[in-house]
Structures are given as C-alpha cells and as structure tokens.
Amino acid sequence: MLLNIESLKGCAVAASDGEIGLVEELYFDDEAWGIRYLVVKTGNWIDGRHVLISPYSVIRAEPAALSVHVDLTRQQVSDSPPIDTHKPVSRQYEAEYSRYYGYPAYWGGPDVWGVSSYPAYSRAALSAVSPQTCAQLALSGDKLPGDSHLRSTDAVDGYHFAAADGDIGHVSGFIFDDEAWTIRYLTVDTQNGWPSREALLTMEWISLIDWFDSTVSTALTRDAIKNSPAYDSRIPLVRDFETRLYAFYGKAGYWSDERVALRLEGRGGVASAAP
Known part of the structure; x- marks a missing residue:
C-alpha cells in the first residue's frame, strides 16, 4: 500500500510487551530511497530518549489506528546502541x-x-538470510570509507522544487510503499505560474537534490508537470492513478516486468550535491 509519510508521524510504536514511544520523523537514504529508520521519542521509561526502529522489525503499520507494531521487546530497545539525533x-x-x-x-x-527488495518483517523471515551473509554485510560497514547517506524527511520537506525551465513550488511530502519501505514519490505544492495544486513525481524523475541550496530539480518542464494527472492527497493512491501518471510521461511503471528486469541488471542513482 502507498501511504503518505506524514501519516506515520505521531503513531505509537508498540513492542510485544508495551509501548515504546511516538514516531517523530523518518530517516531515508538518498541513494536507493529506502526508509531506513523510524525516529521514535520514547516515554519516561527510558528517560524520553530517541531510538531508531528499523523496518526489519515492523510487523505492520496502521496509520488509521495511529499505531506501528514491531517484533521487539522494550528491553531490546532500551539496550540498543544509543543515538544522538542531533x-x-x-x-x-x-x-x-x-x-x-x-x-x-x-x-x-x-x-x-x-x-x-523488501525488509524482513519477522525473525522467521529474517532467518531465511544465511548467518554468514548477515555477518558479512554487517561487518562491511566497518570497511566502507564513505559516510551514511541518511536524510530526515522533515529536513527535505519544504525544499524548493525546480523544473527544467524554472521554479514551480516546494516539496510538500513523500509517498512510500509500506511493504518495500521505499519512497516512491515526492508531492510538490506548485505555486509559481498557475493556481496552486499538488503534483506527484516519482523519485526516478528527480535529477538532482542540492543539499546546500535546499533545492530538488527535475528535467521535466513546468508545462509537463502542470498538465500531468491531477493528484489529490485526500484520496488513497492506487495503481490505476500510477498507471495513468507513468503513461502520461511515456514511462514504464516500476512494477512492470520490463522495469523489474532492468532493476535486477543494475541500479541507477539520482545525483546528489551533498555537504
């Protein structure tokens, strides 16, 4: 299901033996657009500190019920490596x-x-990955010279949005897939040159994110975005709308056999002017 990231904010995170805290923001990586962590403000039971919760532990997210259920205990979370979210x-x-x-x-x-392409939702699913692979991948983090590419959804919300022929508005939100825990779309509040409305653009059509200048850019023109299928954030985003959106731009959808085959051959990336 495709959900607005805003719908997770304020949700109570429930462990197997009680509540952990409330979701404040989410961290995503700016290369593959995967949502890597929920940033959770805990209650007084561990001094109200922040903890990170990985989608690997999420059993189900129920934004309508303001809850996210995880396959963890409060003690596990309490003993997890401390993090400074600043x-x-x-x-x-x-x-x-x-x-x-x-x-x-x-x-x-x-x-x-x-x-x-998906995080494991349970210990049973995670056990399908061999212990050797788990160990090798985790240890690889110590050998990588590059920094993490994590960004806060709160930080990017409000960035200027530039089309190929001029600015058109600002980033107003993110739409994510709650199975793959991947950001599929940016929502853009268009304000310059026509009556304000929200437009939907897949991450694949983003050509550059300038973290210095707080700007997201696309090679699409203002007219193309203006004439794209109208998006209404009050209505659940379904495959029929996605199909029309991709067809309008003459692109194959990420769910198509063609795209799946290309993804298996190799992954492209969005340019990033990172600090």
Whole structure:
C-alpha cells in the first residue's frame, strides 16, 4: 500500500510487551530511497530518549489506528546502541546497530535492502538470510570509507522544487510503499505560474537534490508537470492513478516486468550535491 509519510508521524510504536514511544520523523537514504529508520521519542521509561526502529522489525503499520507494531521487546530497545539525533548517523553506528539486532546491512548488497527488495518483517523471515551473509554485510560497514547517506524527511520537506525551465513550488511530502519501505514519490505544492495544486513525481524523475541550496530539480518542464494527472492527497493512491501518471510521461511503471528486469541488471542513482 502507498501511504503518505506524514501519516506515520505521531503513531505509537508498540513492542510485544508495551509501548515504546511516538514516531517523530523518518530517516531515508538518498541513494536507493529506502526508509531506513523510524525516529521514535520514547516515554519516561527510558528517560524520553530517541531510538531508531528499523523496518526489519515492523510487523505492520496502521496509520488509521495511529499505531506501528514491531517484533521487539522494550528491553531490546532500551539496550540498543544509543543515538544522538542531533548528529549525522554514521555508517559505523549503523553497523553496530545491525549487529546488535542481527539484521543484514542494507548497504552491503545489490538491492534496496541489500539482498532483497523488501525488509524482513519477522525473525522467521529474517532467518531465511544465511548467518554468514548477515555477518558479512554487517561487518562491511566497518570497511566502507564513505559516510551514511541518511536524510530526515522533515529536513527535505519544504525544499524548493525546480523544473527544467524554472521554479514551480516546494516539496510538500513523500509517498512510500509500506511493504518495500521505499519512497516512491515526492508531492510538490506548485505555486509559481498557475493556481496552486499538488503534483506527484516519482523519485526516478528527480535529477538532482542540492543539499546546500535546499533545492530538488527535475528535467521535466513546468508545462509537463502542470498538465500531468491531477493528484489529490485526500484520496488513497492506487495503481490505476500510477498507471495513468507513468503513461502520461511515456514511462514504464516500476512494477512492470520490463522495469523489474532492468532493476535486477543494475541500479541507477539520482545525483546528489551533498555537504
């Protein structure tokens, strides 16, 4: 199902033995657009500190019920590696975090989730990944010289949005797939040159994100975006609308056999002017 990321904010995260806290924001990586962590503000039971919850542990998300259920105990979360959310999350921290929970590291393989297009939703599913693979991928974090590419959805919300022939508005939200835990679309509030409305653009049509200038750019023109199928955030996003959107731009949908085959051959990326 495709959901607006805003729908997760304020949701209570429920462990097997009680509530952990409330979702405040989400961290995604700016290469594969996977949602890597829920940032959760805990209650007084562990001094109200922030903790990271990986989609690997999510059993189900129920935004309508303001809840996210995870396959964890409160003690596991309490004993997890501490994180300072005021500082960038390092790859070394992620490797330590993955080893603590026994998760495979998403950055160690060819797909969005390392060895798969989807995170494992349970210990049973996770056990299908060999212990050797888990260990090798987690340990690879210590050997990578590059930094983590994690960004906050809150930080990008509000960025200027530039078409090929001029600015058109600002980023107003994100739509994610709650099975793949991947950001599929940006929503753009168009304000310049025509009556304000929201437009939907898949991450594949984003050519550059300038983290210095707080700007997201696309090679699409203002007229193309203006004339694209009208998006209404009050209505659930369904495959029929996605099909019309991709057809309008003359593109194959990410769910098509053609695209799946291309993804298996190799992954492209969006340019990033990162600090």
